[in-house]
Amino acid sequence: MAYSLGVSIRSAVARGYWRLSRWRLETERVPSDGAGILIGAPHTSNWDFVLMLAIAGEADLPIRWLGKHTLFKKPFGPLMRALGGIPVDRRDPAGLVDELTERLRTGSGFYLVVTPEGTRSGDGWKSGFYRIARATDLPVTLGYVDRTTMTTGLGPTIRLTGDVGADMDVVRAFYADKAGLVPARRTEPRLREEHRGDTAG
Secondary structure (H helix, E strand, O other), X not given: OOOOOOHHHHHHHHHXXXXXXXXXXXXXXXXXXOOEEEEEEOOOOOOHHHHXXXXXXXXXXXXXXXXXXHXXXXXXXXXXXXXXXXXXXXXXXXXXXXXXXXXXXXXXXXXXXXXXXXXXXXXXXXXXXXXXXXXXXXXXXXXXEEOOOOEEEEEEEEOOOXXXXXXXXXXXHHHOOOOEOOHXXXXXOOEHHHHHOOOOO
């Protein structure tokens, strides 16, 4: 099951959260495809996780997300899975993109939340989301957190063309004025393959 916590319950909790939160939800509605990739960026704090759950809950989106396998140990494992978590053992990452691609192709519809930059500054974004989106022909929705305006939500939904530079230019343009929760940790949206002149498609 893509997630086991009922959508109506999640939606009610999320809407209550937004009524009380100091953050302002400014969000676009995703197309009614029933599946896709959700980018969470700039991802500069683990608090981003709470905001993304609330964003997806308000929109009634069934989501799955990747988490360190240690998060799924008792006593929190059942809750993490109910919230849509997929445990990942980062000591053995081989085949993860292929596994996720297959899940999206054959499973019931869900939106896979991906944070391609991690929580620390580095030399670029990981390209897994790009490869999965191209392999499944699923749309990519740009989720965001912007501390400077205290707004968060979902931005535009795009289709990747396979022209990595052009696709990432669209992504960069959207995130150019988004600071993240901890602005100093923000990473420029640039795939590592772009640095090397390779392609991710």
